[in-house]
Amino acid sequence: MSEKTQEHWDIVIEPSQSWRDNFDWKQIRKYRDLMWLLVKRDVVAVYKQTILGPVWFFIQPIFTMAVYILVFGLIADLGTDNVPMPLFYLSGVILWGYFSTMLTTTGSTFITNQALFSKVYFPRVIVPLSLLYSNGLKFLIQFILFLVVFIFYAVKGQVSLGTHWYLLPLSVILMAFQGLAGGLIVSALATRYRDVNFLVKFGVDLLRYATPIVYPMSLLFADGSNETLRYIIMANPMTGVLDAFKVAAFDQSFVQPYFWETLLYSTGVTLLMLIIGIASFHKVEKKFIDTV
Amino acid sequence: MSKVAIEVKDVSKEYRLGVFGTGMLSTDIKRWWYKIRGKEDPFRLVTAENDRTKASESEFVWALRDINFSVKQGEVLGIIGRNGAGKSTLLKVLSQVTPPSTGSIKARGRIASLLEVGTGMHPELTGRENIFLNGSILGMNKAEIASKLDEIVEFSGCAKYIDTPLKRYSSGMKVRLGFAVAAFLEPEILIVDEVLAVGDAEFQKKAIGKMKDVSKGEGRTVLFVSHNMGSIRALCDRGLVMEQGKLAFDGPVDDAVKAYLSQANAEEVDLHLREDRVGRGDFRFKSIRFLNAEGEACSEVLSGQAITLQVHYELKKDLDPKKLIFTVNICDVYEQMVLSFISDEMGFVPAELVDGGMLELHIPALNLRGGSYSIRLFSAHGSTGADDLQDVIEQAATLDVHPSDFWGSGKTTRPMYSALCAGEMKHKNT
Numbered sequence: 001m002s003e004k005t006q007e008h009w010d011i012v013i014e015p016s017q018s019w020r021d022n023f024d025w026k027q028i029r030k031y032r033d034l035m036w037l038l039v040k041r042d043v044v045a046v047y048k049q050t051i052l053g054p055v056w057f058f059i060q061p062i063f064t065m066a067v068y069i070l071v072f073g074l075i076a077d078l079g080t081d082n083v084p085m086p087l088f089y090l091s092g093v094i095l096w097g098y099f100s101t102m103l104t105t106t107g108s109t110f111i112t113n114q115a116l117f118s119k120v121y122f123p124r125v126i127v128p129l130s131l132l133y134s135n136g137l138k139f140l141i142q143f144i145l146f147l148v149v150f151i152f153y154a155v156k157g158q159v160s161l162g163t164h165w166y167l168l169p170l171s172v173i174l175m176a177f178q179g180l181a182g183g184l185i186v187s188a189l190a191t192r193y194r195d196v197n198f199l200v201k202f203g204v205d206l207l208r209y210a211t212p213i214v215y216p217m218s219l220l221f222a223d224g225s226n227e228t229l230r231y232i233i234m235a236n237p238m239t240g241v242l243d244a245f246k247v248a249a250f251d252q253s254f255v256q257p258y259f260w261e262t263l264l265y266s267t268g269v270t271l272l273m274l275i276i277g278i279a280s281f282h283k284v285e286k287k288f289i290d291t292v
Numbered sequence: 293m294s295k296v297a298i299e300v301k302d303v304s305k306e307y308r309l310g311v312f313g314t315g316m317l318s319t320d321i322k323r324w325w326y327k328i329r330g331k332e333d334p335f336r337l338v339t340a341e342n343d344r345t346k347a348s349e350s351e352f353v354w355a356l357r358d359i360n361f362s363v364k365q366g367e368v369l370g371i372i373g374r375n376g377a378g379k380s381t382l383l384k385v386l387s388q389v390t391p392p393s394t395g396s397i398k399a400r401g402r403i404a405s406l407l408e409v410g411t412g413m414h415p416e417l418t419g420r421e422n423i424f425l426n427g428s429i430l431g432m433n434k435a436e437i438a439s440k441l442d443e444i445v446e447f448s449g450c451a452k453y454i455d456t457p458l459k460r461y462s463s464g465m466k467v468r469l470g471f472a473v474a475a476f477l478e479p480e481i482l483i484v485d486e487v488l489a490v491g492d493a494e495f496q497k498k499a500i501g502k503m504k505d506v507s508k509g510e511g512r513t514v515l516f517v518s519h520n521m522g523s524i525r526a527l528c529d530r531g532l533v534m535e536q537g538k539l540a541f542d543g544p545v546d547d548a549v550k551a552y553l554s555q556a557n558a559e560e561v562d563l564h565l566r567e568d569r570v571g572r573g574d575f576r577f578k579s580i581r582f583l584n585a586e587g588e589a590c591s592e593v594l595s596g597q598a599i600t601l602q603v604h605y606e607l608k609k610d611l612d613p614k615k616l617i618f619t620v621n622i623c624d625v626y627e628q629m630v631l632s633f634i635s636d637e638m639g640f641v642p643a644e645l646v647d648g649g650m651l652e653l654h655i656p657a658l659n660l661r662g663g664s665y666s667i668r669l670f671s672a673h674g675s676t677g678a679d680d681l682q683d684v685i686e687q688a689a690t691l692d693v694h695p696s697d698f699w700g701s702g703k704t705t706r707p708m709y710s711a712l713c714a715g716e717m718k719h720k721n722t
Contacts, residue, residue: 009398012398013391014392014395031428033428033433036434038425045414116429119389119407120405120407120411120429287390290308
């Protein structure tokens with residue numbers, strides 16, 4: 001036996017270093033079957049033993065949309081920039097729905113999977129990745145609902161695809177990665193400070209109102225509108241994402257001043273969050289079982 | 293010569309004790325402030341040994357301390373030790389659930405760990421779906437599981453319920469299913485923690501048999517933790533004894549079991565502080581201890597071996613030794629007596645009674661099935677009537693008996709609470 005084969009080890013376990021350890025992408029590939037099974041579990045198990053089953057994927061956004069139409073559309077009359085109300089609110093509801101579930105479910109990765117993680121080793125990042133896909137599947141189903149409504153209004157001639165339609169995939173990707181990245185950061189913090197989870201749970205509900213979901217961006221640029229308020233809302237990285245989706249799906253009347261700047265800002269923040277998220281998740285994943 | 297499968301070098305693991313989680317932000321900021329100035333962490337106190345019986349001054353404890361050993365390919369290693377000796381921590385470090393504080397572990401091939409049966413199974417999914425989920429959590433890929441699905445279902449004996457959601461399964465069936473998945477894993481190194489302690493006798497037999505096949509037939513390396521000395525001896529070639537986070541013994545399995553049984557911590561049980569006693573108290577039991585065949589203090593014994601009980605007493609008033617009735621009862625967990633030794637029946641009269649004296653009971657062969665027995669001490673003066681009781685203590689001490697091959701048939705006796713005595717079975721045509 002040569003010296004070299006004797007020294008070959010498949011697994012080396014050492015005290016955890018810092019985030020500078022290599023992030024093991026090969027491992028993730030090896031566990032991709034597990035990832036898909038977790039996706040399947042999340043999607044299938046949720047609606048077992050319910051009468052309506054997957055119909056619940058539709059019910060939630062439809063009812064939320066209906067309430068928005070009633071409260072923000074008809075009572076408060078905030079306006080929708082000439083887009084039919086159902087379409088306008090539905091787009092915000094499904095995008096925000098994905099983002100907020102991603103943030104809260106990924107955010108509690110370590111806490112909900114504590115029992116599992118304390119018994120078996122696999123790359124922990126498999127769980128957030130599986131959430132990315134299972135929530136993505138739900139989003140896809142809801143997006144089909146959006147398409148149906150869109151076609152309905154398009155046939156009626158009340159709406160047509162915007163000239164910047166190519167922003168649609170970009171906005172969806174930004175939405176997904178921002179949810180993932182935010183969730184990764186929250187999950188890492190939550191292993192030490194459980195408070196973060198409480199903060200996120202209600203914080204994400206409040207943040208919804210700092211995002212152009214129930215009101216159009218044009219409201220912020222209307223005469224006499226509060227300038228500080230405008231900047232606060234534009235500082236929210238999800239603003240650019242939602243705005244881009246609407247610009248892509250509807251028409252150019254949505255392009256407000258600073259639209260491109262906001263989108264660029266959103267993209268930059270998403271990338272930054274993703275880097276911080278992966279680094280902090282990786283730092284925590286090895287040791288959390290002793291501190292959680 | 294076979295290659296080394298696992299090499300464990302200077303592994304230590306430190307844990308933080310007590311409740312932590314409140315006021316964390318402020319301490320974290322302080323720690324960070326000390327760290328950037330290059331000073332020692334003010335919250336890190338001197339570390340203590342892992343002795344769960346003594347309250348520790350320190351906030352940190354070594355759950356594992358300087359563990360060194362290596363396992364050859366195809367070897368079956370048994371790890372034994374008391375609760376809290378660090379066995380499970382060692383397994384957790386080996387299975388990469390938690391990192392060591394210092395040292396390193398190197399391994400060849402895949403490691404699959406079975407620290408729990410049915411990890412990650414979901415109650416809403418069917419048995420079949422759970423086989424895939426559990427299998428992939430343990431590191432198999434979909435194709436591997438699919439190719440073994442029939443065997444797994446067959447082994448579990450749950451074929452009839454395989455498309456029923458797991459929540460409708462009995463707990464025994466869940467265990468069977470979980471173990472069946474694990475049994476068909478094909479890692480080079482398998483780590484098993486006491487999972488065999490569940491399931492009925494038939495399934496346990498099946499599980500042990502499967503483990504034997506895996507190690508002997510298929511030449512895989514197995515690390516096995518158990519409290520059951522019988523299955524340790526049946527399965528393993530080599531044993532490690534852990535004691536307070538350290539490796540106390542490493543050698544052939546029979547010697548390891550012996551070393552474990554005579555481990556320290558088998559100190560005298562002090563009976564001074566016991567308040568739950570009955571009797572006049574002129575004669576009082578002070579302490580009790582057990583000695584094994586070699587005359588070493590112990591608290592566990594192998595069935596069929598000799599044992600000596602030594603009971604120290606104190607005397608408040610002179611009593612007539614002829615009238616003393618001293619009794620030792622060995623009881624099962626339900627406090628039913630299994631054995632009784634009564635001095636006057638046995639014709640034993642102590643020559644004299646002195647304050648601080650000792651009474652001894654020698655049992656040449658303790659023929660009990662495996663289990664945790666309790667000792668009841670009884671003393672009376674004159675008669676055994678309620679008025680004449682001197683001192684009675686229920687559960688004065690516990691004695692763990694490990695099953696052995698009582699009948700010489702090559703099989704260890706089943707663990708249950710009963711005594712054993714010689715006997716023979718025959719068949720006759722009438």
